[in-house]
Amino acid sequence: xxxxxxxxxxxxxxxxxxxxxxxxxxxxxxxxxxxxxxxxxxxxxxxxxxxxxxxxxxxxxxxxxxxxxxxxxxxxxxxxxxxxxxxxxxxxxxxxxxxxxxxxxxxxxxxxxxxxxxxxxxxxxxxxxxxxxxxxxxxxxxxxxxxxxxxxxxxxxxxxxxxxxxxxxxxxxxxxxxxxxxxxxxxxxxxxxxxxxxxxxxxxxxxxxxxxxxxxxxxxxxxxxxxxxxxxxxxxxxxxxxxxxxxxxxxxxxxxxxxxxxxxxxxxxxxxxxxxxxxxxxxxxxxxxxxxxxxxxxxxxxxxxxxxxxxxxxxxxxxxxxxxxxxxxxxxxxxxxxxxxxxxxxxxxxxxxxxxxxxxxxxxxxxxxxxxxxxxxxxxxxxxxxxxxxxxxxxxxxxxxxxxxxxxxxxxxxxxxxxxxxxxxxxxxxxxxxxxxxxxxxxxxxxxxxxxxxxxxxxxxxxxxxxxxxxxxxxxxxxxxxxxxxxxxxxxxxxxxxxxxxxxxxxxxxxxxxxxxxxxxxxxxxxxxxxxxxxxxxxxxxxxxxx
Amino acid sequence: xxxxxxxxxxxxxxxxxxxxxxxxxxxxxxxxxxxxxxxxxxxxxx
Numbered sequence: 139x140x141x142x143x144x145x146x147x148x149x150x151x152x153x154x155x156x157x158x159x160x161x162x163x164x165x166x167x168x169x170x171x172x173x174x175x176x177x178x179x180x181x182x183x184x185x186x187x188x189x190x191x192x193x194x195x196x197x198x199x200x201x202x203x204x205x206x207x208x209x210x211x212x213x214x215x216x217x218x219x220x221x222x223x224x225x226x227x228x229x230x231x232x233x234x235x236x237x238x239x240x241x242x243x244x245x246x247x248x249x250x251x252x253x254x255x256x257x258x259x260x261x262x263x264x265x266x267x268x269x270x271x272x273x274x275x276x277x278x279x280x281x282x283x284x285x286x287x288x289x290x291x292x293x294x295x296x297x298x299x300x301x302x303x304x305x306x307x308x309x310x311x312x313x314x315x316x317x318x319x320x321x322x323x324x325x326x327x328x329x330x331x332x333x334x335x336x337x338x339x340x341x342x343x344x345x346x347x348x349x350x351x352x353x354x355x356x357x358x359x360x361x362x363x364x365x366x367x368x369x370x371x372x373x374x375x376x377x378x379x380x381x382x383x384x385x386x387x388x389x390x391x392x393x394x395x396x397x398x399x400x401x402x403x404x405x406x407x408x409x410x411x412x413x414x415x416x417x418x419x420x421x422x423x424x425x426x427x428x429x430x431x432x433x434x435x436x437x438x439x440x441x442x443x444x445x446x447x448x449x450x451x452x453x454x455x456x457x458x459x460x461x462x463x464x465x466x467x468x469x470x471x472x473x474x475x476x477x478x479x480x481x482x483x484x485x486x487x488x489x490x491x492x493x494x495x496x497x498x499x500x501x502x503x504x505x506x507x508x509x510x511x512x513x514x515x516x517x518x519x520x521x522x523x524x525x526x527x528x529x530x531x532x533x534x535x536x537x538x539x540x541x542x543x544x545x546x547x548x549x550x551x552x553x554x555x556x557x558x559x560x561x562x563x564x565x566x567x568x569x570x571x572x573x574x575x576x577x578x579x580x581x582x583x584x585x586x587x588x589x590x591x592x593x594x595x596x597x598x599x600x601x602x603x604x605x606x607x608x609x610x611x612x613x614x615x616x617x618x619x620x621x622x623x624x625x626x627x628x629x630x631x632x633x634x635x636x637x638x639x640x641x642x643x644x645x646x647x648x649x650x651x652x653x654x655x656x657x658x659x660x661x662x663x664x665x666x667x668x669x670x671x672x673x674x675x676x677x678x679x680x681x682x683x684x685x
Numbered sequence: 686x687x688x689x690x691x692x693x694x695x696x697x698x699x700x701x702x703x704x705x706x707x708x709x710x711x712x713x714x715x716x717x718x719x720x721x722x723x724x725x726x727x728x729x730x731x
Contacts (some may be wrong), residue, residue: 200697200700370686373692375687418716420711420712421712423708428708430704431702620699
């Protein structure tokens with residue numbers, strides 16, 4: 139049921155009084171979808187599907203999408219828009235706007251630490267895609283036609299392993315360039331920076347993915363007699379016996395988390411620039427659907443079918459089990475060397491991954507930029523540059539200590555476990571503390587669709603229970619063994635020489651938490667905030683208030 | 686490709702593409718007269 143439309147003059151003024159707003163609705167949806175569509179859509183999803191029962195995984199994946207992913211998207215959008223009404227584009231402020239308790243702002247610190255931490259190593263990985271796009275266009279690795287040779291090449295670029303065919307400065311240069319591009323777009327602001335980026339990047343991304351999917355599907359059977367259709371069968375053939383395996387359900391729930399970028403506060407930060415008259419119910423759903431098209435339709439059609447065609451099913455199984463990065467950066471370059479137009483297709487593949495990466499990484503800086511602007515009065519350009527310097531310094535540690543599991547530690551605690559923690563906190567604050575009726579009403583303000591009422595029950599009970607189950611399961615099976623160094627965060631056992639670096643990684647994450655807590659405390663005192671009284675609500679445009 | 690795998694593929698793709706098409710149809714329909722998307726987000730905050 140469509141709502142009654144408001145007069146145009148009432149609609150569309152960004153609620154956040156930081157002087158910014160989305161220029162168009164399509165721009166907003168593309169930015170949100172760009173945030174969600176990332177490297178995981180094209181690398182992680184197909185390997186997860188192939189490793190977890192194929193069609194059975196898809197069943198559990200769609201259940202997680204409906205019970206976990208889409209509800210969390212609506213919750214983050216609702217929380218963000220509500221925060222924006224109080225001029226808060228960051229989770230500490232959003233929590234304080236809902237929960238009038240001194241602890242609220244400190245609980246929200248997770249919404250600053252996690253995007254900051256993920257941004258650092260994600261940009262580093264993003265720089266690999268830029269580097270490999272250049273290496274492919276210049277045929278730098280041409281002639282390395284085996285998986286082992288390409289793994290050696292990748293490790294040489296990363297500065298790990300024995301092979302040294304790159305300058306030691308190469309990864310630093312590509313990281314600096316990638317970060318500079320990110321910071322430039324963030325410093326330009328929402329409409330002039332991020333929205334302009336996604337309006338070009340997202341259609342280009344879908345075009346490149348479409349071209350690659352068609353090119354892969356048109357490949358004749360490889361030397362081992364396997365065709366691309368066999369690759370699709372490898373992903374979709376259901377092993378129904380796996381439906382009783384809890385790990386399959388948790389793997390699909392984890393994939394939904396990663397792919398939709400929920401639990402980072404970035405969706406909420408983007409939504410904080412909307413007013414109560416702007417729709418979030420339909421736009422949120424459109425964002426999820428766009429991401430799923432990129433993941434399910436395009437993500438499943440490129441890497442695994444290509445790997446099956448050229449390496450056979452058994453080869454593809456080994457590749458899928460060796461991890462997403464080997465698939466993307468070692469297997470695919472081997473495949474492109476054997477395909478007609480391999481240079482163009484390979485450059486398109488890494489260009490696609492770069493665009494998927496950058497549309498996500500620019501979002502990760504948005505909550506922190508909003509915090510610095512709104513609470514400390516720092517100009518957007520200065521905030522972006524300062525964050526660029528901090529990100530570069532922290533990124534150097536990831537580059538230098540990559541082989542010691544430094545990046546894996548941050549990826550696990552911030553980019554995996556931390557996402558579930560933040561998502562659970564968001565549900566508790568926005569649904570339980572704010573109240574299910576208020577949350578439901580808030581999500582429907584200005585809505586272009588009426589969400590089926592069953593979702594009120596799902597948001598209130600099913601989603602939080604799902605999150606608690608994931609948290610407990612991961613806590614017992616992964617977090618505790620990793621914390622006790624019984625297992626490495628990246629898999630396998632912990633090398634004795636890596637232990638100091640692992641503790642350094644954890645110590646730095648804790649230091650980031652402490653730093654942000656102190657900044658929040660300082661900001662609240664500086665601005666004379668009274669948590670019990672609540673945050674002042676901005677006058678809404680069209681409500682008779684002057685701005 | 687087995688019929689069952691093909692069935693899962695078609696069901697997944699149809700569901701996802703159908704939902705995406707429906708969402709964007711509704712987004713465009715909800716826009717200003719003329720179908721332009723500039724409607725609800727029509728400018729800088731004052």
